[in-house]
Amino acid sequence: xxxxxxxxxxxxxxxxxxxxxxxxxxxxxxxxxxxxxxxxxxxxxxxxxxxxxxxxxxxxxxxxxxxxxxxxxxxxxxxxxxxxxxxxxxxxxxxxxxxxxxxxxxxxxxxxxxxxxxxxxxxxxxxxxxxxxxxxxxxxxxxxxxxxxxxxxxxxxxxxxxxxxxxxxxxxxxxxxxxxxxxxxxxxxxxxxxxxxxxx
Amino acid sequence: xxxxxxxxxxxxxxxxxxxxxxxxxxxxxxxxxxxxxxxxxxxxxxxxxxxxxxxxxxxxxxxxxxxxxxxxxxxxxxxxxxxxxxxxxxxxxxxxxxxxxxxxxxxxxxxxxxxxxxxxxxxxxxxxxxxxxxxxxxxxxxxxxxxxxxxxxxxxxxxxxxxxxxxxxxxxxxxxxxxxxxxxxxxxxxxxxxxxxxxxxxxxxxxx
Numbered sequence: 001x002x003x004x005x006x007x008x009x010x011x012x013x014x015x016x017x018x019x020x021x022x023x024x025x026x027x028x029x030x031x032x033x034x035x036x037x038x039x040x041x042x043x044x045x046x047x048x049x050x051x052x053x054x055x056x057x058x059x060x061x062x063x064x065x066x067x068x069x070x071x072x073x074x075x076x077x078x079x080x081x082x083x084x085x086x087x088x089x090x091x092x093x094x095x096x097x098x099x100x101x102x103x104x105x106x107x108x109x110x111x112x113x114x115x116x117x118x119x120x121x122x123x124x125x126x127x128x129x130x131x132x133x134x135x136x137x138x139x140x141x142x143x144x145x146x147x148x149x150x151x152x153x154x155x156x157x158x159x160x161x162x163x164x165x166x167x168x169x170x171x172x173x174x175x176x177x178x179x180x181x182x183x184x185x186x187x188x189x190x191x192x193x194x195x196x197x198x199x200x
Numbered sequence: 201x202x203x204x205x206x207x208x209x210x211x212x213x214x215x216x217x218x219x220x221x222x223x224x225x226x227x228x229x230x231x232x233x234x235x236x237x238x239x240x241x242x243x244x245x246x247x248x249x250x251x252x253x254x255x256x257x258x259x260x261x262x263x264x265x266x267x268x269x270x271x272x273x274x275x276x277x278x279x280x281x282x283x284x285x286x287x288x289x290x291x292x293x294x295x296x297x298x299x300x301x302x303x304x305x306x307x308x309x310x311x312x313x314x315x316x317x318x319x320x321x322x323x324x325x326x327x328x329x330x331x332x333x334x335x336x337x338x339x340x341x342x343x344x345x346x347x348x349x350x351x352x353x354x355x356x357x358x359x360x361x362x363x364x365x366x367x368x369x370x371x372x373x374x375x376x377x378x379x380x381x382x383x384x385x386x387x388x389x390x391x392x393x394x395x396x397x398x399x400x401x402x403x404x405x406x407x408x
Contacts, residue, residue, distance in 0.1 A: 105321055110313030113320060117312065121365055149384070152369035156385050159361040167324050169353045186354060189389030 009047050012037050013061045016054055021100045025055065025111050059115040062101070063123050066094065071130060080134040080191065084161075084183045085176070091165045092173040124158040131157055135191060144197035153194040160186055204267050210249050211260070213239045218261050223303045227258065227314045262318050266327055269297060270334035277338045283390070286338050287355065288375065288382045294359045295372035308364070319360060327360075328353045343390060351390060358386075 015037035019028040030051055034044045048054040073090050077083035095101060104112045131154055136143065143150070164171070164182070172178045205211040217239025221230045232254050236243045250256035276293045280286045298304055307315035317323055331352035339348035362372050370381045 109317045109321060113316035114312040117316060117364060124365070148369075153385065155367055155369045159365070159367075160357065163357040163361055166320065169325075169328050169357075170350055185389040187389075190385040193384055193388040 005047075008037075008039065008043065009057075010061075012039070012044060012047055012054070013058050016058050017062070017100055020058075021103060025104060025108050030054070055112065056115045056118070059112060060119045060122070062098075063116075063119050066091075066098070067123060067126060069094065077134075080131070080138045081180075081183055081188055083134060084187050085179050088161070088164055088183065089173055089176065089179055091161075092168060095165060120162055124155075124162065127158040127161055128154045135195065138191060139195035143195045145194050146197075149194050153190055156190060157187060204264065204271065205260075210241060210245055213241060214246055214249055214257060215260055215264050217241075218257050219265075219303070222261070223306060226311050227307075228311065230254075232257070262323065263326070265318075266330050269294075270330040272297065274334040274338075277335065280338065283339070283342045284379070284382055284387060286342075287351070287386055288378050290335055290338075290355050291359055291372050291382070292375045292378045294355070295363055295378075298359070298363050299373055316364075319364070324356075324360075327356055331356045347390070354386070 012033065016028070016033045019032050019036050023032070028051070030044060030048075031041060033054065034041045037044070048057060070087060070091050074083045074087045077086060128151075132150075135150065135154065135157075139145070164186075171182050205215060214235060217237075218230065218235045221234045221238045225234070232243060232246055235254075235257060236246045239246070246257070247253060250260065273290060273293055277286055277290055280289060304315070319327070332349045335352040335355060336345070336348040339351050342348075343351060359372065362370065370377050372378055372381070
């Protein structure tokens with residue numbers, strides 16, 4: 001894709017997000033998005049052949065932006081434990097303030113959830129790559145763990161990260177000490193067990 | 201609120217009819233007339249039991265599915281006294297039940313939107329609540345009531361994630377793999393925190 005093409009793509013996604021926030025997903029037509037983006041319908045269809053296609057692209061894009069912002073926020077953390085505490089609190093706050101997500105989940109979740117499920121597998125692999133050095137750092141670079149066990153615990157962590165961001169459940173994310181307890185018990189316990197070679 | 205409708209009641213007949221029709225033709229294509237025909241009752245009866253019609257029936261169907269799932273799980277967990285065994289059995293049986301549930305698998309493949317809606321947001325809160333009612337009591341004597349509630353919620357998160365987005369590292373349908381998973385990922389989080397008596401200040405503080 002030419003730089004110009006990807007610029008148009010971003011413009012379309014931003015326009016789609018504005019339309020869907022304003023009118024809902026089901027009431028937004030491809031024509032609305034073309035007008036909002038200031039492009040022809042032919043150009044729009046060259047990038048996205050259906051509204052569902054556009055929605056999938058939007059979910060993927062919003063996911064990437066969300067986690068890019070989150071990574072920038074927690075990059076300076078002193079260690080894995082603090083990173084998870086700050087990351088979960090910040091992610092929860094950001095999601096609560098995400099107008100489009102809140103609106104869609106309140107009124108037409110069935111339209112967007114299948115796309116979220118598809119995109120979450122890709123996002124999990126980004127989370128895994130992001131967390132890997134932090135995990136090795138916690139073990140002081142001398143972990144006796146098998147590489148397969150390290151990957152298994154990273155896989156587990158990425159799932160719990162997404163699960164707790166999506167829903168805090170019985171945990172109060174406004175209470176930092178509660179989140180610290182959550183991170184110690186549901187995340188760090190598993191990490192330390194594996195990184196000390198405790199599974200063999 | 202958390203009880204199943206009585207077998208043989210008109211409500212139950214309608215719910216069963218809706219379940220059968222949705223399984224065969226999908227939720228989107230199921231009308232009140234379809235449900236009435238499938239249940240063998242008149243449309244007037246359907247509206248008497250569910251004044252809001254289709255929405256009310258589908259809501260009752262979702263509630264019924266969650267409750268009957270957890271009632272079955274509850275039966276599996278009875279008489280088990282060991283923490284690792286209760287958690288392992290719960291994760292394993294739940295994964296097996298979902299894998300062999302043709303309606304669940306059919307929806308996941310052909311109509312994921314309405315299914316995923318029941319597994320997130322308010323739907324997920326309902327599942328957490330059911331886990332607190334049906335699973336947490338089995339754990340309570342071992343870890344205290346507030347940790348039991350959270351442990352049951354944690355189990356729901358694990359089953360849903362590993363079922364909807366299968367992992368190359370662990371298959372919850374295999375009990376030996378589940379036992380390894382529980383030992384590596386779950387027990388360290390429970391044992392570390394609850395090495396103290398169940399009423400430790402940490403738990404109290406986190407629960408407030």
